[in-house]
Amino acid sequence: MRQTSTHIVQLDQYKVAAGESSLSGLSSGAFMTVQLHLAHSASFAGAGVVAGGPYRGVETFRGAAWLAEDAYELNALQLCMAPLTPQLAPPAPRSVQLAREAERDALIDPLANLAHQRVYIFTGSADSVVNSAVVAQTRDMYRLLGVPDSQIAYHDQLPAGHSLITDNPEDSPLGSNQPPYLNNGGFMQSHHILQHIYPGLAAPVAQASGQLLRFDQREFFGNDPHASMADFGYVYVPQAVLDGAPARVHIALHGCKQGYSYVSYTLGQADTATQPPYGNRYITTTGYNTLADSNNLIVLYPQAAGSDNTLAQNPDGCWDWWGYTSRSADYPDYYSRQALQIRAIHAMLQRLGG
Template structure:
C-alpha cells in the first residue's frame, strides 16, 4: 500500500520531463481526455481513451433542439453515447473541422503536436452506455490528425461492458454496464494504456514505495468553484524515487461519471447522503495505475469531478464537462478550449507538478 495520511498538502514541483506527460480516462473522463489532449497538445506524449467520443462531438447536430444549450445536452445523451444507427454517431471529419477552427482562433495548441503521440483507444463490445460506433469515430479523428496505425492501439473485440477493466476479483463481471464501472476482465487496463504510451516500461511494483497525496483543488479554480463541479480534494501518487529527485513523467487519470471520491445520488436537486454509494476512491487506489507508475517514476494525478444539481451547474452524476454545463454562455459554450474552467484547472495542476 502507498503511504497515506489525513493531511491536505499543497502540490509540489518535481523534476518532470517537459512534453512527456499523458492523460487517460473512462467515459466522461475519456471525452475529457480527448479535449484536454487537443487543448494542451504541447504538454502531452499520448493518451488513453476508454469509451469516449471525438472532440466537440456534441456539436455534430445543432438542430437537435430549438435552443443551442438543449441541443448540446441532447446530443451528449443520444448521438454521442447511443445513436440509433452507427451513421448518426458524431462524425470525425466534423470533429476535425471544429478542432481546426479552435486552433485558428488560438483556443487550443497547434494540432501538429499530436502527430507523433501514442494513443490507446478501447470500446467494449458489450458497452451499451457509449456504443462502439461512437468510439470508432475517435480513432478516425486521430487518424485524420496524422497519427500512424503503429501509434494508434485500437481495441473493440473484448466483450466488456461500460467500464475500466481490472483484474480485481471484487470488481463487477466483465459484461456489466453499471456503477461503479470497474469490471474484472483478468487484466489491468491501466497497465495496457501506460505500456502503449510509454513503450519499454518496467513491470509493476509488487509493493508501493511512494505516497498518495491529498490536495485542495480550489486553489486551481480561480474562484470558479460554484460552476466548476469539481470536488474539494484531488489526489496524486508520487513514487519515492521521484520525491528523492529522480526524473519523472506525469500521467493524468480521469474517472468517469459516478466514480469521483465524493459522488452521491441526487434526488430532486438534493444530495441523498443517506444512500451514498460506497465507491469511495477506488478509481484512485484499485485501478492499477499506481503499481506501474511506482516502478517507472511516473506521477499519477487524479483530479476529481463532483456531482452538483443547482442553478450554477447541473451535473448530478459527477461527470466531467464535455458538453458545456460549466459555461456561462450556454448558446456558445467554451468547454473544449484551454480557457475552459476544468481544463484550465487540470492543466494548472500539471504545471504545478512540473509538467
C-alpha cells in the same frame, strides 16, 4: 503504499520532463481526455481513451434545441452515447473541422503536435452506455489529424461492458454496465494504456511504496461553483520521485459516479443516505500506481463533483464534455484551453512541473 489521504497538502513541484506527460480516462473522463489532449497537445506524449467519443461531438446537430447548451446536452445523451444506428454517431470529419477551427482561432495548441504521439482507444463490445460506433469515430478522428496507425492501439473485440478493466476479483463481471464501472477482465487496463504510450516500461511492482497525497483543488479553479469540481484531488508520487528522481506525469480522469465525493442526487438534493461504497477505488485499485511506482510516473487524479443546481447541472459528477460549465448558453466553451475544467487540470500539471 503509504497513504496520507486524510492530510491535505499543497500540490508540489518535481523534476518533470516537459512535453512527456500523458493522460487517460473512462467515459466522461475519456471525452475530457480527448478535449484536454487537443487543447494542450504540446504538453503530452500520448493519451488513453476508454469508451469516449470524438472532439466536440456534441456539436454534431446544433438544431436539436433553441439554445446551444440544451442542444449539446441532448446530443451528448443521444448521438454521443446511444445513436440509433452507427451512421448517426458524431462523424470524425466534423470533429476534425471543429478542431481546425479552434486551432485557427488559437483556442488550442497546434494540431501538428499529435503526429508523434501514441493513442490507446478501447470500446467494449458489450458496452451499452457509450456505443462502440461512437468510439470508432474517435479512432478515425486521430487518424485524420495525422496520428499514424502504427501509433494507435484500437481495441473493440473484448465483450466488456462500460468500464475500466481490472484484475480485481471484487470488481463487477466483465460484461457489466453498472457502477462503479470497474469490471474484472483478468488484466489491468491501466497498464496496457501506459505501456502503449510509453513503450519499454518496467514491470509493475507488487506493492506501491510511494505516497498518495490529497491536495486542495480549489486554488486551481478559483473555488468557482460553476466548475463542479471537488474540494480535493489526489496525486500518487513514487518514493524515488520524492527523493529527487526525474519524472513524468500521467493524468487519470475518472468517469461519472466515480469521484471520491460522489453521492447520488434526488430532486436536486445530495442523497447521502444511499451513498454507494465506491470510496477511492479509481484512485487506489485500478493499477496505475503500481506501474507508476516502478517507472517514476506521477499519477494525478483530478476530481469532479456532483452538483444539481442553477450553477452546474451535473448530478452524476461527470467531467464537462457538453458545456455545463460555460457561462454562455449560446456559445458554450468547454473544449478550449480557457475552459474552466481544462484550465484547472492543466494548471495542476504545470504545478507538478509538466
